[in-house]
Amino acid sequence: MATTSREIRLKSRPVGMPKSENFEVAEVALKDPGPGEVLVRNSWMSVDPYMRGRMYDRPSYVPPFQLGEVLQGGAIGTVVKSNDERFKEGDLVESMLGWREAYVGPAAPLTKLPQTNVPPQAYLGVLGMPGMTAYGGFNRYGQPKEGETVFVSGAAGAVGSIVCQVAKLRGCTVVASAGSDEKLAWLKSLGVDAGVNYKKGNLLENVRAAAPKGIDIYFDNVGGEHLEVALEVARPFARFVECGMISIYNDTTPAPGPRNMSYIVGKRINMKGFIVIDLIDMREQFLSEMGGWVKDGKIKWEETVENGIANAPKAFLNLFTGANTGKMLVKLD
Amino acid sequence: MATTSREIRLKSRPVGMPKSENFEVAEVALKDPGPGEVLVRNSWMSVDPYMRGRMYDRPSYVPPFQLGEVLQGGAIGTVVKSNDERFKEGDLVESMLGWREAYVGPAAPLTKLPQTNVPPQAYLGVLGMPGMTAYGGFNRYGQPKEGETVFVSGAAGAVGSIVCQVAKLRGCTVVASAGSDEKLAWLKSLGVDAGVNYKKGNLLENVRAAAPKGIDIYFDNVGGEHLEVALEVARPFARFVECGMISIYNDTTPAPGPRNMSYIVGKRINMKGFIVIDLIDMREQFLSEMGGWVKDGKIKWEETVENGIANAPKAFLNLFTGANTGKMLVKLD
Numbered sequence: 001m002a003t004t005s006r007e008i009r010l011k012s013r014p015v016g017m018p019k020s021e022n023f024e025v026a027e028v029a030l031k032d033p034g035p036g037e038v039l040v041r042n043s044w045m046s047v048d049p050y051m052r053g054r055m056y057d058r059p060s061y062v063p064p065f066q067l068g069e070v071l072q073g074g075a076i077g078t079v080v081k082s083n084d085e086r087f088k089e090g091d092l093v094e095s096m097l098g099w100r101e102a103y104v105g106p107a108a109p110l111t112k113l114p115q116t117n118v119p120p121q122a123y124l125g126v127l128g129m130p131g132m133t134a135y136g137g138f139n140r141y142g143q144p145k146e147g148e149t150v151f152v153s154g155a156a157g158a159v160g161s162i163v164c165q166v167a168k169l170r171g172c173t174v175v176a177s178a179g180s181d182e183k184l185a186w187l188k189s190l191g192v193d194a195g196v197n198y199k200k201g202n203l204l205e206n207v208r209a210a211a212p213k214g215i216d217i218y219f220d221n222v223g224g225e226h227l228e229v230a231l232e233v234a235r236p237f238a239r240f241v242e243c244g245m246i247s248i249y250n251d252t253t254p255a256p257g258p259r260n261m262s263y264i265v266g267k268r269i270n271m272k273g274f275i276v277i278d279l280i281d282m283r284e285q286f287l288s289e290m291g292g293w294v295k296d297g298k299i300k301w302e303e304t305v306e307n308g309i310a311n312a313p314k315a316f317l318n319l320f321t322g323a324n325t326g327k328m329l330v331k332l333d
Numbered sequence: 334m335a336t337t338s339r340e341i342r343l344k345s346r347p348v349g350m351p352k353s354e355n356f357e358v359a360e361v362a363l364k365d366p367g368p369g370e371v372l373v374r375n376s377w378m379s380v381d382p383y384m385r386g387r388m389y390d391r392p393s394y395v396p397p398f399q400l401g402e403v404l405q406g407g408a409i410g411t412v413v414k415s416n417d418e419r420f421k422e423g424d425l426v427e428s429m430l431g432w433r434e435a436y437v438g439p440a441a442p443l444t445k446l447p448q449t450n451v452p453p454q455a456y457l458g459v460l461g462m463p464g465m466t467a468y469g470g471f472n473r474y475g476q477p478k479e480g481e482t483v484f485v486s487g488a489a490g491a492v493g494s495i496v497c498q499v500a501k502l503r504g505c506t507v508v509a510s511a512g513s514d515e516k517l518a519w520l521k522s523l524g525v526d527a528g529v530n531y532k533k534g535n536l537l538e539n540v541r542a543a544a545p546k547g548i549d550i551y552f553d554n555v556g557g558e559h560l561e562v563a564l565e566v567a568r569p570f571a572r573f574v575e576c577g578m579i580s581i582y583n584d585t586t587p588a589p590g591p592r593n594m595s596y597i598v599g600k601r602i603n604m605k606g607f608i609v610i611d612l613i614d615m616r617e618q619f620l621s622e623m624g625g626w627v628k629d630g631k632i633k634w635e636e637t638v639e640n641g642i643a644n645a646p647k648a649f650l651n652l653f654t655g656a657n658t659g660k661m662l663v664k665l666d
Contacts, residue, residue, distance in 0.1 A: 242598050257590030257591040271597060271604040273598040273601045
């Protein structure tokens with residue numbers, strides 16, 4: 001039986017905000033798995049802001065996507081046929097082979113999901129890369145202490161919403177910024193102390209009102225104006241956890257940075273950029289502590305789901321308009 | 334015998350670049366030292382870029398200077414009369430009571446200089462606050478490793494010129510930026526590997542040419558364009574030691590910051606602001622290691638000297654035009 005898979009390829013490099021024309025759907029035939037290989041049908045794939053960076057043709061911490069080739073990203077799938085003793089039919093596996101319905105490939109890089117009551121797509125979110133990013137980045141670089149005030153931008157996203165909850169579990173006061181009152185209402189229901197809708201009024205004034213004593217930790221997902229505001233309200237010895245700058249990823253002309261950089265000196269701020277693979281040594285701790293919180297219902301999450309591989313570009317584009325609450329996913333089966 | 338002292342007071346708060354009109358000379362009568370007090374005649378006083386910050390009326394890590402009151406800063410003087418058993422006539426002492434020819438005050442906050450062959454004003458420079466800033470900031474936050482490349486801005490200043498030499502002693506390659514070819518020639522004579530005159534040509538191109546493999550540590554004394562360039566040429570996991578931003582201290586309209594802040598994430602940069610008092614626990618180590626290097630001739634320094642208390646404002650103003658090579662001092666006797 002010939003097996004086929006539809007996949008999404010990068011047709012052209014986006015200039016500025018990505019458009020659907022930058023992507024194309026293609027169908028490929030899959031051969032039978034050879035020795036040590038498996039055939040996997042994906043059930044969920046992840047779209048994440050960092051993928052925008054790989055669409056530029058420039059050296060970075062991961063190689064750029066190539067024109068005319070299938071994209072990559074986190075995915076959860078089911079083993080349909082196995083030619084490797086580690087895997088059997090029906091196993092749920094995680095891979096970096098998203099943006100396609102199915103694939104045949106070496107079993108070695110795949111991770112078998114544990115048997116739990118957690119829905120499998122959580123391994124693309126709270127128990128996967130975004131959860132690890134939030135948990136590891138906040139704890140390692142934020143160095144939270146009980147009673148401190150934490151400001152989280154992009155707080156309703158996959159990473160931000162976990163940071164908010166971890167910060168609460170660490171005994172911090174949490175001020176969250178998001179782009180709609182609905183998102184803020186959800187964050188409040190998770191325990192966030194104060195919310196700021198960055199699309200309404202003056203951001204600096206609103207953050208000042210929400211954090212009148214200033215902030216000790218800024219978890220940055222957006223860069224731009226939020227970063228300037230965070231510098232303004234930072235208390236001495238504040239830690240800035242630089243996770244992402246989604247507000248400037250699509251700039252064609254680089255936007256000017258914060259006008260108040262000299263606060264870094266006077267306030268003795270520590271600003272630390274990171275990506276999730278830097279935290280690999282925290283993986284055991286993450287799975288243990290976060291797994292426990294998830295099991296105990298102490299960490300909650302939302303998903304925003306598009307259906308079908310053809311809608312994967314749409315899901316990705318929607319990340320930049322703030323259409324998602326929580327983790328943005330594409331359901332593939 | 335009545336003793337008088339001339340002193341420099343802040344007449345008005347500078348707007349933008351300070352001017353001589355912002356300062357005034359006044360003469361005060363000094364009473365005899367009471368119990369636990371000493372009369373000290375200053376021989377040297379320090380002017381430093383950080384003093385500009387204290388001329389603004391805003392909360393910061395040190396309180397602002399007050400209008401109509403005498404300024405403060407590091408000074409070296411000789412005890413003329415002592416009413417405290419710790420000090421005797423002729424003792425050389427360091428104080429924060431600069432900007433005046435003489436003073437009567439409590440002996441407790443004064444530090445007696447050790448008996449060495451080092452000229453006393455070195456305790457305002459290489460063995461004092463600028464030396465400690467350079468040594469402590471570079472070692473603690475720069476975390477230098479042998480073979481790494483270090484970029485130093487404001488490299489011909491009191492702090493920068495020491496950073497360059499400590500970096501060489503730590504086995505690093507050093508790229509220095511300064512505002513004249515004469516300064517760069519001096520830095521080369523101290524062992525600096527490559528120099529960039531920031532007043533000539535394109536700064537980014539020139540730094541790239543001087544550090545073709547990129548930089549691992551940036552010791553920032555100037556902020557502004559230099560900081561943007563440093564982000565551009567930074568290698569992954571670079572450390573940015575944020576010591577000062579003299580290029581923007583006098584801005585009346587805050588200048589836009591670096592347009593490439595997102596490199597902090599992708600390159601996983603650690604940017605750390607500090608001031609010298611954060612390093613107080615390194616003082617013993619500093620005096621021991623730096624003292625040894627000075628004694629062995631492994632660290633050299635220059636001084637730029639103005640004479641007489643009336644010229645103290647001029648010395649201070651000249652910091653912002655780059656008139657100094659090495660430590661800017663005012664000789665008072």
